[in-house]
Structures are given as structure tokens and as C-alpha cells.
Amino acid sequence: MAEHFQLKCRECGKLWGNQARSFCEECLSPLEVVYDLEAIRPVFTRKNIEAGPNNLWRYSALLPLPDGYQATLPTGFTPLVQARRLGKKLGASQLYVKNDAVCFPTLSFKDRVVATALAAARRFGFQVVSCSSTGNLANAVAAQAAREGFDAWIFIPADLEPAKITGTQVFGAKLVRIAGNYDQVNRLCSQIAEKFNWGFVNVNLRPYYAEGSKTVGYEIAEQLGWRLPDNIVVPMAGGSLITKIRKAFNELIALGLVEEKKVKFFGAQATGCSPISDAVKRNLDRFEPQKPATIARSLAIGNPADGFYASRAIRDSGGWAEDVSDADIVKGIQLLAEHEGIFTETAGGVTTGVTQKLIQQGYINPSEITVACITGNGLKTIDAISQEYTLTPAIEPRLSVFESFINDRMVAVAGN
Ligand SMILES: *Cc1c(COP(=O)(O)O)cnc(C)c1O
Numbered sequence: 354m355a356e357h358f359q360l361k362c363r364e365c366g367k368l369w370g371n372q373a374r375s376f377c378e379e380c381l382s383p384l385e386v387v388y389d390l391e392a393i394r395p396v397f398t399r400k401n402i403e404a405g406p407n408n409l410w411r412y413s414a415l416l417p418l419p420d421g422y423q424a425t426l427p428t429g430f431t432p433l434v435q436a437r438r439l440g441k442k443l444g445a446s447q448l449y450v451k452n453d454a455v456c457f458p459t460l461s462f463k464d465r466v467v468a469t470a471l472a473a474a475r476r477f478g479f480q481v482v483s484c485s486s487t488g489n490l491a492n493a494v495a496a497q498a499a500r501e502g503f504d505a506w507i508f509i510p511a512d513l514e515p516a517k518i519t520g521t522q523v524f525g526a527k528l529v530r531i532a533g534n535y536d537q538v539n540r541l542c543s544q545i546a547e548k549f550n551w552g553f554v555n556v557n558l559r560p561y562y563a564e565g566s567k568t569v570g571y572e573i574a575e576q577l578g579w580r581l582p583d584n585i586v587v588p589m590a591g592g593s594l595i596t597k598i599r600k601a602f603n604e605l606i607a608l609g610l611v612e613e614k615k616v617k618f619f620g621a622q623a624t625g626c627s628p629i630s631d632a633v634k635r636n637l638d639r640f641e642p643q644k645p646a647t648i649a650r651s652l653a654i655g656n657p658a659d660g661f662y663a664s665r666a667i668r669d670s671g672g673w674a675e676d677v678s679d680a681d682i683v684k685g686i687q688l689l690a691e692h693e694g695i696f697t698e699t700a701g702g703v704t705t706g707v708t709q710k711l712i713q714q715g716y717i718n719p720s721e722i723t724v725a726c727i728t729g730n731g732l733k734t735i736d737a738i739s740q741e742y743t744l745t746p747a748i749e750p751r752l753s754v755f756e757s758f759i760n761d762r763m764v765a766v767a768g769n
């Protein structure tokens with residue numbers, strides 16, 4: 354069977370076949386994967402998908418995989434849960450959480466993009482895979498490279514969270530800490546990619562990487578019973594995920610798997626690094642790069658590669674963007690944990706805080722179906738939240754001691 358996809362320039366439309374390249378040589382615009390949807394239509398059906406494996410490979414027909422690619426890593430198909438208690442708190446009657454805090458194998462949605470990027474790395478014959486990362490991508494590349502037998506070189510800003518550093522090293526990856534912010538790390542990686550024959554998942558393999566994000570959108574639609582939500586709130590770093598969920602919804606509509614609906618896309622950022630939400634709110638044509646200063650390290654990209662396309666997608670959809678302070682990110686983490694029992698990282702605090710803000714501001718209609726995308730796990734950013742809690746002194750393991758302890762606590766609570 355001939356391949357039904359190839360790279361296409363997003364601006365001039367030139368076709369580039371399949372190769373490890375992310376920019377058009379003619380006009381320097383980004384490339385994306387396009388599909389021959391008519392050729393795929395007969396196989397990409399509800400029935401075939403539902404008969405597929407319980408992971409993101411059930412959508413393989415619309416992923417850029419080499420012919421005969423045998424994927425074995427059960428990534429994706431994370432829970433979509435109705436958030437009744439959180440919804441009640443926020444005044445929203447049909448609120449759902451897409452929970453990629455439990456994505457396999459490294460507990461963030463980045464496992465999806467790495468799954469499709471490594472398929473491309475294999476196809477193009479790379480021995481070494483690499484990335485610039487704000488943390489979660491580092492974990493995902495390191496883990497999946499170990500399993501697939503690639504060597505991994507990972508580039509990060511030096512001051513990432515300890516759990517994200519250890520959670521990269523444990524897989525045997527070579528970790529390169531750079532004295533600089535993510536945008537500087539990423540620029541260096543573009544230069545290395547020109548000189549070394551390495552597959553950088555988010556540089557020269559970026560179009561293939563980005564397609565993995567579509568599976569979040571396919572899953573949400575399938576888990577809603579082959580329906581699209583009315584609103585979706587998506588955290589933004591480079592701005593890729595939000596544009597690819599939109600692409601996924603549009604493909605499902607084009608292939609007749611869901612009824613057409615104008616889904617409003619809402620982008621979420623931290624105020625300390627908000628180039629995309631700033632561009633949307635000020636109605637700018639181009640975003641202005643920023644110097645990141647926020648606890649939401651996984652979203653701290655001041656010069657987002659897909660920032661322009663993300664802000665355009667948000668506006669075209671009739672949605673909006675917002676950002677929240679570091680203090681509100683912490684409150685967002687607590688809000689989700691205390692109402693839904695889901696412990697998310699700082700990026701999820703951003704999503705939750707922004708969802709609350711958008712409902713309060715009236716941008717999100719509280720009686721419509723709204724999905725909040727939780728993209729990473731709280732155990733990876735424990736320092737952001739642990740100082741909110743104090744430890745009580747340890748007590749003797751005796752009932753009488755506990756009885757006086759609880760008495761004191763009750764008095765303390767009553768006195769509050
Ligand atoms: C990378 C990341 C995002 C955003 O991804 P982009 O596609 O770069 O916008 C969101 N949440 C988490 C936890 C991430 O690691």
C-alpha cells in the first residue's frame with residue numbers, strides 16, 4: 354500500500370515528501386504532515402478504531418507511520434472523566450477532565466508525540482535521538498529511546514525540577530544541562546541538528562512529532578461517544594498541542610466520524626510566560642517573545658514555534674486565551690486535587706486556573722460540554738506545592754495520645 358501522507362509547507366504549499374525536515378527551504382515556513390483523506394476514509398471508521406488496541410495506535414491510519422510499522426508501546430487512551438465536583442465548584446454542569454497525568458510510560462502527554470517521532474526516527478535511520486526540553490519531553494524521549502534501542506541525548510535548561518532531571522537520567526540517557534532558558538537550548542539544538550546526524554524529535558522530526566498530539570483529540574471525541582465538546586481548554590508551551598487537537602477534530606468531521614460542530618478552543622498559559630495568550634488578548638498579528646519567569650516550567654517557552662498558528666486557531670474557533678499567576682497555578686493544582694482526586698503538575702494548575710477564570714469571565718458557557726486538558730503529573734513538580742503544607746509532629750502509637758491529638762485538632766478547627 355502506498356503511503357497516504359507527506360510533508361507540506363504551511364504557507365507556500367510546496368510538497369516535500371517524507372524526510373527529516375521541519376522548514377520549507379523556499380519560504381522558511383514550517384512544514385506539516387498532510388494526508389490523502391479519501392484513501393484513508395475506508396479504513397478510518399468507528400468500527401475499525403473500536404476494534405483496535407486500547408492505546409493511541411488505534412488511530413494509526415491517521416498517523417505518519419512507515420509502512421508495516423509494528424508499534425508495541427501502549428501509550429495513550431488515558432481517562433476522560435466527568436468532573437462533577439469540580440464542575441459544581443466552578444458552576445459548570447458538563448465539565449470533563451482529559452487526564453494525561455497518567456499517560457504511559459512517563460506520565461505526561463509528551464509520551465504521545467515521542468511515540469510518533471520515534472517511528473519517524475526509525476524510518477529515517479537515526480541511531481541517536483535527541484530533543485530540547487522543558488522536562489516532560491526529556492522524560493518521554495529517554496524512556497522510549499531505552500525501550501526502542503536508540504541512544505538518547507537530551508538538552509535541558511540547567512535549573513529544571515529535580516524529578517524531571519532524575520526521571521531522564523534513570524533511563525540511561527545522556528543529559529546536557531545548558532546554562533540558559535529553553536529558547537536558548539532550542540536554538541543550540543537547531544545548530545546541532547545541522548551538524549550531527551541525529552533525530553531531534555522537536556526539531557528536524559517536528560512535523561512527525563506534532564502528529565502524535567492529534568490522538569488527544571481523537572480520544573476525547575471517541576470517549577464522548579463520538580461527539581465533539583463545545584469548549585476545550587488546552588495548556589500551551591510551543592503552541593503545537595492546541596493546533597493539533599483542532600486538526601484532529603477537523604479530520605473526524607471531514608471523515609464523518611462525528612457531527613460537525615464549531616468547537617471553541619481556549620489556550621492556557623502562565624502569566625510569567627504568556628506570549629500566546631498575550632497575543633490573543635491584545636489581538637496582535639504576531640506574538641511578542643518573552644523572557645519566562647514562572648513555576649510552570651513545562652510551559653516556559655518565550656518564543657513558541659507554533660505561537661502564531663496557535664493564536665490564529667484560537668481566534669478562528671471563536672475561543673479565547675487567558676493566563677494565571679504562579680499563586681493561582683498552585684491554587685489550580687489544589688482545586689483539581691481536592692475536587693477530583695487528580696494530582697497534576699504546574700501545567701495542569703494553569704489549565705484548571707484558566708478554566709475557572711474563563712467561566713467567571715463568561716467566555717465559557719457553563720452549561721455546555723467543556724473539556725479541560727490535564728497534561729502532566731503532580732509528582733514531577735512536587736516542590737511547587739509542598740511548601741503549602743506543614744507536617745504535624747509525630748505522635749506516639751497509642752490510642753490515648755491520638756485521642757488528645759484529635760481533641761486538640763478539633764479545638765483548633767472549631768476556633769478557626
Ligand atoms: C509540552 C507540554 C505542554 C504544551 O505543549 P505544546 O505542544 O508545546 O504547546 C502542555 N503541558 C505539558 C505538561 C507539557 O509538557
Ligand SMILES: [Zn+2]
Binds near residue numbers: 365367379382
Ligand atoms: Zn514554503
